[in-house]
Every structure is written in C-alpha cells, then in structure tokens.
Amino acid sequence: MSDPTPIRTEIASLGEFGLIDYLAKKNRTIHSSTLKSIGDDAAVIDPQGKKMLVSTDLLIEGIHFDLMYTPLKHLGYKSIVANVSDIIAMNAIPSQVTVSIALSNKVSLEALTELYEGIYAACDAYQVDLVGGDTTSSQKGLLISVTAIGWADEDDICYRNTAKVGDLICVTGDLGAAFLGLQILEREKQLFLSDTKIQPDLEDQQYLIGRQLKPEARLDIIQSLKRAKIKPSSMIDISDGLASELLHICTQSNVGALIVESQVPLHPDTQLMALKFKLDPITTALSGGEDYELLFTIHPDDHQLIQHLADIYVIGEIKPASEGIQLQTTGGNFHPIKAQGWNHFNNI
Amino acid sequence: MSDPTPIRTEIASLGEFGLIDYLAKKNRTIHSSTLKSIGDDAAVIDPQGKKMLVSTDLLIEGIHFDLMYTPLKHLGYKSIVANVSDIIAMNAIPSQVTVSIALSNKVSLEALTELYEGIYAACDAYQVDLVGGDTTSSQKGLLISVTAIGWADEDDICYRNTAKVGDLICVTGDLGAAFLGLQILEREKQLFLSDTKIQPDLEDQQYLIGRQLKPEARLDIIQSLKRAKIKPSSMIDISDGLASELLHICTQSNVGALIVESQVPLHPDTQLMALKFKLDPITTALSGGEDYELLFTIHPDDHQLIQHLADIYVIGEIKPASEGIQLQTTGGNFHPIKAQGWNHFNNI
Numbered sequence: 032m033s034d035p036t037p038i039r040t041e042i043a044s045l046g047e048f049g050l051i052d053y054l055a056k057k058n059r060t061i062h063s064s065t066l067k068s069i070g071d072d073a074a075v076i077d078p079q080g081k082k083m084l085v086s087t088d089l090l091i092e093g094i095h096f097d098l099m100y101t102p103l104k105h106l107g108y109k110s111i112v113a114n115v116s117d118i119i120a121m122n123a124i125p126s127q128v129t130v131s132i133a134l135s136n137k138v139s140l141e142a143l144t145e146l147y148e149g150i151y152a153a154c155d156a157y158q159v160d161l162v163g164g165d166t167t168s169s170q171k172g173l174l175i176s177v178t179a180i181g182w183a184d185e186d187d188i189c190y191r192n193t194a195k196v197g198d199l200i201c202v203t204g205d206l207g208a209a210f211l212g213l214q215i216l217e218r219e220k221q222l223f224l225s226d227t228k229i230q231p232d233l234e235d236q237q238y239l240i241g242r243q244l245k246p247e248a249r250l251d252i253i254q255s256l257k258r259a260k261i262k263p264s265s266m267i268d269i270s271d272g273l274a275s276e277l278l279h280i281c282t283q284s285n286v287g288a289l290i291v292e293s294q295v296p297l298h299p300d301t302q303l304m305a306l307k308f309k310l311d312p313i314t315t316a317l318s319g320g321e322d323y324e325l326l327f328t329i330h331p332d333d334h335q336l337i338q339h340l341a342d343i344y345v346i347g348e349i350k351p352a353s354e355g356i357q358l359q360t361t362g363g364n365f366h367p368i369k370a371q372g373w374n375h376f377n378n379i
Numbered sequence: 380m381s382d383p384t385p386i387r388t389e390i391a392s393l394g395e396f397g398l399i400d401y402l403a404k405k406n407r408t409i410h411s412s413t414l415k416s417i418g419d420d421a422a423v424i425d426p427q428g429k430k431m432l433v434s435t436d437l438l439i440e441g442i443h444f445d446l447m448y449t450p451l452k453h454l455g456y457k458s459i460v461a462n463v464s465d466i467i468a469m470n471a472i473p474s475q476v477t478v479s480i481a482l483s484n485k486v487s488l489e490a491l492t493e494l495y496e497g498i499y500a501a502c503d504a505y506q507v508d509l510v511g512g513d514t515t516s517s518q519k520g521l522l523i524s525v526t527a528i529g530w531a532d533e534d535d536i537c538y539r540n541t542a543k544v545g546d547l548i549c550v551t552g553d554l555g556a557a558f559l560g561l562q563i564l565e566r567e568k569q570l571f572l573s574d575t576k577i578q579p580d581l582e583d584q585q586y587l588i589g590r591q592l593k594p595e596a597r598l599d600i601i602q603s604l605k606r607a608k609i610k611p612s613s614m615i616d617i618s619d620g621l622a623s624e625l626l627h628i629c630t631q632s633n634v635g636a637l638i639v640e641s642q643v644p645l646h647p648d649t650q651l652m653a654l655k656f657k658l659d660p661i662t663t664a665l666s667g668g669e670d671y672e673l674l675f676t677i678h679p680d681d682h683q684l685i686q687h688l689a690d691i692y693v694i695g696e697i698k699p700a701s702e703g704i705q706l707q708t709t710g711g712n713f714h715p716i717k718a719q720g721w722n723h724f725n726n727i
Contacts, residue, residue, distance in 0.1 A: 066430065070631070071539050072468040072616060073434035073529070078426035082414065086421035087477045087511060087526055093518045094481075120420040129435045131524060133442075163435060170441045176479060176524035178435055181421070191419050268420060283418070 040140035050166055053140070054147055060160040062126050064182070067162075074162035076127060081182035086117035092172035100216040100231075103142055105244045107149025108156075110175045113270065115157045116248035116323045118181035120268035122189040125250070127162045128154065131176040133169035146175075157250060187257075189266035189327065192283035198264050198328035200288060200347040201337065203252050205296040206273055207312065210319020211304045212236070212243030238300045246323045253325075255340050263327035274317040274368045276326045277356060287354040290347035290368065293361050313358070317368065388488035398514055401488070402495055408508040410474050412530070415510075422510035424475060429530035434465035440520035448564045448579075451490055453592045455497025456504075458523045461618065463505045464596035464671045466529035468616035470537040473598070475510045476502065479524040481517035494523075505598060535605075537614035537675065540631035546612050546676035548636060548695040549685065551600050553644040554621055555660065558667020559652045560584070560591030586648045594671045600691065601673075607684050611675035622665040622716045624674045625704060635702040638695035638716065641709050661706070665716065 045053055055069045067075035076083070090110050092098060098106075115125035130150060134143065154161050159179070219231035233240055248268070256263065265284060267276045273295070281288050295316050297305075305312040328349055329337060337343055350357075356368045393401055403417045415423035424431070438458050440446060446454075463473035478498055482491065502509050507527070567579035581588055596616070604611065613632060615624045621643070629636050643664050653660040676697055677685060685691055698705075704716045 066533070067536075067538065072465040072614075073432040073471070073527075075469070075536060076431040076433060077533075078429075078431055081426075083424040083426055083431055083528075084421040085424060085475070085477060085511060085526070085528060087479055087513055087524070089479045089481055089513045089515050089522075089524060091481055091515060091517055091522075094516055117420040121423070123421070127433070129433060129526065131435055131437045133437055133439055133522070163433060165435055165437045167437050167439060168442055169439055171519045174437075174439075174481070174522065176435070176437060178433070178477065178526040179421075180431075180433060185414070185425075188415075188423060190415065266420075 038141060041136070042134060042138065042140050042143065043136065045140065047166060054143070054166070057147070057151055058161055060162070061158060062160050064126055065160045065162055068160060069163055074127065074129070076162070076180065078182060082185050082188065084118050084121050084123045084181040084183065085178065086114055087176065087178040088114050088117070090175040090177075092174065097220070098173070099220055101244060103145040104149035104152070106175075107146040108153040108245060110177050111150055111153035111157065111159070112246050112248045112323060114177040114179035115159060115250070116268045116270065118179050119248050119250050119253055120266050120325060121181070121183065122187050122253050122263065122266055123181040123183035125157055125159045125179055125181040127160045127180040129163040129178045130161060131165040133167050133174040135169050135171055135173065138173060157248065187262065189263045191265055191267050191280050194265035194280050194284035194286050194328040194349050196286055196349050196351050197331055198349040199331055199334060199345050200277070200290065200326070200328055200349060201343050201345050202269070202273065202296065202324055202326050203249050203342055203344070204322065204324040205298040205301065206269065206322050206324060207301045207305065207315025207319045208239050208242035208298050209246060209321040210315050211301055211308065212239040212241070213321070214308055215240060215304070216243065236300065236304065238298060239304055243321065246321060248323050249325050252343065259336050259340055261329060261333045261336055263329055266325060266327035269322045269324045269326050271320045272316075272318040273326060277368060280326070280328065281352070281356050285352055287350040287352050288347055288356045289350050289354070289359060290357070291359050294344060294346040296344045317358070386489060389484070390482060390486065390488050390491065391484065393488065395514060402491070402514070405495070405499055406509055408510070409506060410508050412474055413508045413510055416508060417511055422475065422477070424510070424528065426530060430533050430536065432466050432469050432471045432529040432531065433526065434462055435524070435526040436462050436465070438523040438525075440522065445568070446521070447568055449592060451493040452497035452500070455494040456501040456593055458525050459498055459501035459505065459507070460594050460596045460671060462525040462527035463507060463598070464616045464618065466527050467596050467598050467601055468614050468673060469529070469531065470535050470601050470611065470614055471529040471531035473505055473507045473527055473529040475508045475528040477511040477526045478509060479513040481515050481522040483517050483519055483521065486521060505596065535610065537611045539613055539615050539628050542613035542628050542632035542634050542676040542697050544634055544697050544699050545679055546697040547679055547682060547693050548625070548638065548674070548676055548697060549691050549693050550617070550621065550644065550672055550674050551597050551690055551692070552670065552672040553646040553649065554617065554670050554672060555649045555653065555663030555667045556587050556590035556646050557594060557669040558663050559649055559656070560587040560589070561669070562656055563588060563652070564591065584648065584652065586646060587652055591669065594669060596671050597673050603688050607688055609677060609681045609684055611677055614673060614675035617670045617672045617674050619668045620664075620666045621674060625716060628674070628676065629700070629704050633700055635698040635700050636695055636704045637698050637702070637707060638705070639707050642692060642694040644692045665706070
C-alpha cells in the first residue's frame with residue numbers, strides 16, 4: 032500500500048495579504064517592549080531605558096542549506112537561532128525578530144507552515160517576538176532574511192575589540208560537531224544520488240547531525256555569567272569556526288593569543304567521526320562552522336569564579352600582538368592559527 | 380574606435396571579510412544614537428528616550444527589478460528609499476539601516492561599488508547610518524534585504540488603524556507616475572529584445588522614468604506636518620497603489636471612505652501617458668505602485684492648517700464602514716474601490 036498523496040496548497044491561492052494573515056495567525060507577542068507587531072508599516076519597540084542591538088543574516092537555499100536533508104521545521108528554527116546568537120554574543124538579551132521570506136512556486140503552503148512552525152518554536156524557546164517581515168516570490172529557491180533585535184544596559188555590552196593581554200580565552204559547549212554533521216549529511220546525499228535504493232544510515236550519528244540541523248544559541252551562558260557577576264572582556268559567537276572568530280577578536284583588539292589544543296572541548300563523537308573523515312579532530316573545531324557556541328575572554332581575576340560554571344572551558348590566553356596567534360598542539364608544537372585554521376580542508 | 384573594455388574585478392578575489400572591509404570603507408556614521416556600527420556581531424543603538432521603529436523589505440532581481448534597465452546606483456538608492464518610507468509612514472524619523480546582499484558571480488566588484496554608491500547617497504540624503512548587514516553569494520541573481528530603524532516619541536506615532544469617520548483623506552505629491560515609468564521601460568525592453576538595433580527612446584519621458592527609477596520618500600512632509608502641529612489620525616505609504624493602501628487603513632480602522640477622482644493629484648505626463656497605454660489615468664493612481672507618497676487622514680479641524688502646506692492634497696473623506704469604500708468619478712458615478720483598483724490592468 033502506498034502512502035496517501037500529501038495535501039498541497041499553492042501559496043498563490045492566498046495572495047500576499049492572505050499569506051501574511053495566515054502566517055501571523057499563530058503570532059503571539061510576549062514582550063511589553065513590543066508596542067506594535069505585524070500589521071503596520073513598521074513595528075514599534077519601547078527600549079525601556081536600554082540600548083538596542085540589531086543584527087541581520089541571510090540564509091539562501093543551495094548556499095546555506097540543502098532542502099534535500101534539511102527538514103523545514105529545523106531550518107526555520109536554525110534561522111532564528113543563528114540571529115539571536117549574534118545578539119547573545121554582545122551579552123544582550125534578544126527580544127524581537129523580523130523574518131522575510133522569498134519563495135519559488137516549488138514551495139507549498141504546507142511546506143511554509145512547517146518552516147514557520149520551526150520559526151515560532153525558536154521564538155518561543157528564546158522568548159522573542161516576531162514583529163514583522165516581508166514575503167515575496169523568488170525565481171529560484173528559498174531565501175530567509177532575519178533581523179534580530181535585543182537590549183542591554185550599556186555597561187553590559189561585550190564587543191570584539193576589548194580583549195586585553197593576560198585575559199583568559201574561554202569557549203562554551205563543544206566545537207566541530209556541526210561541521211561533521213554536515214559532512215555526514217552530504218556523504219549520505221551523494222550515496223543516495225548515486226543509487227536511490229540506498230537508504231541513508233544516520234541512526235548512530237544523532238549527536239553530530241543534531242548539532243548541524245538544530246543548533247542552539249547560548250542564552251543560558253550569558254545568563255549564568257551575569258548571575259556569577261562575570262562580564263567577559265570581549266565576546267563573539269562561533270559561526271565560522273574558532274580560528275576565524277579568534278582572529279576577529281585579536282585583530283580588532285590588537286592582541287595575540289595562545290590556544291592549547293588539549294583544552295579545546297571536543298565531543299567523543301566528533302573525535303571519532305573526524306578520524307573517519309581523515310581529519311585531525313582539532314581542525315573541525317578551528318575551521319568547522321555553525322556551532323553557535325560562544326568565544327569570550329575574561330580578566331584573570333575571574334578564573335576562580337568561572338570554574339564553577341557549567342559548560343565553559345578555558346582554552347588559552349590573550350598574548351601581546353607580537354607573539355602572534357598560535358596553537359600549542361598536544362605534541363607540544365606551536366602552529367600559527369590562520370583564518371581558515373592551520374590545516375585547511377584539503378583532504379575532504 | 381571601440382570603447383575600452385571596462386575593468387572587471389571578481390568579488391571572490393576579496394573574500395567575504397575583504398568585501399565587507401571594502402564596502403564599509405566609505406561608511407560614516409552621523410547619529411549620536413549609533414553607538415556601534417559595522418564590525419561586531421550586532422550594531423548598538425541608543426534610543427535616547429524615544430520609541431524605536433523597525434521595518435524590513437526584500438528586493439529580488441527578476442521580481443522587483445530588472446537590471447536590463449535599472450542602473451545599479453539607482454537600485455541602491457531605491458532600496459533605501461523604499462525602507463525609510465515605511466518608517467516615515469509611521470510619522471517617525473529614520474536613523475539607521477542594515478543592508479544584506481546576495482550576489483551571483485555575474486556581479487563584479489565594480490557593479491557592487493555602483494550599487495553601494497546609490498546606497499550611501501540615499502543614506503546621506505535621508506541622514507541614516509548604515510550599521511550592519513550580511514554579504515553572501517547566491518545561485519541566481521541579485522538580492523537586497525534592507526531593515527530600517529527609526530525613532531519617534533510615542534505620542535507622535537501614526538498607525539493604520541486609527542482613522543475616524545469625518546477625517547479628511549490626504550495624499551502627497553502625485554500618483555501613478557512610477558507605474559507608467561515602469562511600463563515605458565518594459566515596452567522599450569521588449570522593442571530592444573525584438574530588434575537589438577532599436578535604441579530606446581526615453582528622452583521625453585524623464586519625469587515618469589525618474590519616478591520609477593529614483594523615487595524619494597516624503598521625509599519633508601512629516602517634517603512640515605510637525606512644524607504645522609498637525610498629527611495625522613492615520614498614515615501609510617503608497618507602495619502598492621492608492622486603492623490597496625486605502626483598504627488597509629479602512630479595514631484596520633473599521634471605516635469606509637469616499638475618494639473624489641478629480642481631487643487625486645496626477646502629473647500631466649501621467650495623464651498623457653496613461654491614455655497612450657489605453658488606461659484610465661485614475662487607474663494608474665489607484666493600482667500603480669511604487670510612488671512612495673504618503674496617504675494619511677487628518678481631523679477636520681486641521682483642514683485650514685493643511686491648506687498652507689505644499690504638495691498635500693485632500694482627496695476625500697472617511698465614512699462609516701456601512702457606506703463602503705467608493706470612488707466618485709468625474710462623471711459623477713460611484714464605483715467601489717477594490718484591492719487592485721476598480722479597474723484591473725486587463726488591457727495592458
């Protein structure tokens with residue numbers, strides 16, 4: 032017995048205004064700062080005495096995601112996570128998002144509904160209000176443009192250009208898993224394309240694949256830092272890989288850095304899978320993107336305090352610019368860290 | 380003698396971070412509210428005691444613009460205008476924008492530079508700071524996503540849902556010209572495609588084409604309303620045509636309206652060209668988009684005051700919802716106004 036044909040509703044049957052009404056139907060605002068949400072020329076936000084933060088990102092089919100292995104609900108969720116992560120990386124609280132979507136006629140209303148289920152689930156998880164956006168057609172593929180807004184007291188905001196020599200370098204969670212999750216999905220896709228009778232075997236790699244498809248932003252970390260009265264001296268989120276983000280902090284702060292390989296947190300699944308892909312595990316941390324963990328520096332006086340906080344790891348120290356940006360390997364060697372990591376992905 | 384080959388630099392030669400540096404080089408911030416611009420995870424804005432407004436729009440090649448007849452500098456300018464117009468339509472002052480761009484490898488660095496010249500020219504004209512964005516590649520075509528931010532005192536903000544029976548309906552400038560400008564450009568494109576030896580003849584239609592390619596948002600109008608101490612009872616910008624915008628105000632305010640055809644401002648060139656296209660001129664005002672003029676309502680007590688203000692025209696009156704939304708034609712007949720105007724563009 033074959034599956035029943037899934038229902039497919041053309042988006043054109045609703046019209047643009049009908050579509051907006053449909054998508055906004057499930058919209059609830061929770062912030063008292065959201066004075067006006069969807070339905071006018073602009074949203075209105077009451078900053079309530081705080082400074083406002085704004086960040087924006089584009090996600091494009093074929094460049095940033097592949098609908099062959101990305102469930103739409105996860106894609107919607109991730110598109111919000113990637114943006115609130117930028118607000119969190121300023122040590123600020125995300126509060127509102129706008130979401131604009133361009134769709135080809137390939138996308139049905141049912142597919143769009145799934146995408147928005149993910150978007151609303153992330154809005155719920157991070158307690159942000161969806162306050163506006165734009166919907167349009169595209170000639171090819173799906174595109175999502177998200178702008179995230181947040182707030183903070185001015186004194187709490189953490190920039191990239193304020194790391195000082197002697198500061199300790201910290202990261203959260205574990206690194207490299209999202210990159211390996213992507214490699215597994217790509218490998219299974221290629222196998223499937225070569226023989227459509229082969230079913231993908233992803234069962235034993237749920238952790239790595241989950242890190243790629245459904246990442247989380249570390250709102251919990253900035254909340255626990257605040258409770259511990261630790262203000263990072265600089266901070267950035269890890270979307271392009273540890274190497275790239277560290278270089279941003281060092282370049283903008285005019286400092287160098289030493290990272291100790293053995294201290295960089297790697298999940299056991301990351302270590303095993305990296306070797307299967309013939310990669311040095313540390314490379315996945317340095318150059319693999321989309322972990323959405325935080326990289327930050329703290330004053331050495333805060334070292335004691337931070338040791339009591341879960342899921343934060345001290346991986347090195349800020350050095351004078353003259354000492355460069357280096358990795359001390361487990362073998363005791365020193366490698367300069369470059370924009371794409373000290374070892375490129377030549378062997379994939 | 381043939382023209383020298385234009386210089387073409389591939390964007391890939393700069394890399395993403397190089398590209399951001401290149402584009403940000405000409406960036407100057409003027410607002411004291413812009414605490415942090417391009418260069419961190421998010422921009423930081425000081426609301427300085429005001430409410431913040433946020434609006435966002437997508438512009439997609441092949442859907443919203445055609446590079447065959449749209450100079451990139453004008454496209455950049457218009458992408459900012461379309462967004463600050465939404466902020467202005469809330470009776471608020473635009474202050475910051477973020478601009479995200481997705482580019483196919485068809486776009487050279489020289490082309491992108493032109494686009495940004497237009498973006499920066501508009502930022503200058505409307506005194507807004509470009510504070511962030513995202514740059515990425517696309518598989519097909521050029522895409523621009525702009526988010527505009529502005530500020531206002533809460534009491535000054537004009538919504539769509541607050542028009543009252545008896546209020547006078549006003550519009551600014553003249554309507555329908557941008558739509559006809561587009562029709563001329565499309566006609567000349569088709570002629571050119573049918574015979575590439577035919578050179579487009581646009582010389583005598585500079586006004587209409589200018590309204591399509593280089594529109595302006597009416598910051599001047601909300602400034603003169605403020606000086607005259609007039610606060611509109613509702614307001615919206617005219618991006619989809621007078622009919623569509625009037626329906627938004629009426630539906631959201633739960634009122635009806637009567638528009639007097641003879642009072643709707645049409646440029647002489649619009650009247651002549653509409654007839655050439657075998658269209659009733661009023662149709663271009665009702666259903667032609669992209670004028671970026673303002674549609675607003677005022678309390679009847681403000682009638683005297685508004686008559687002294689330049690470029691504002693009273694075109695009708697808000698009626699009870701039971702009377703519907705009607706156009707009184709110059710012939711004295713009454714037509715219901717529908718979402719796409721009372722006469723569709725069937726004859727184009």
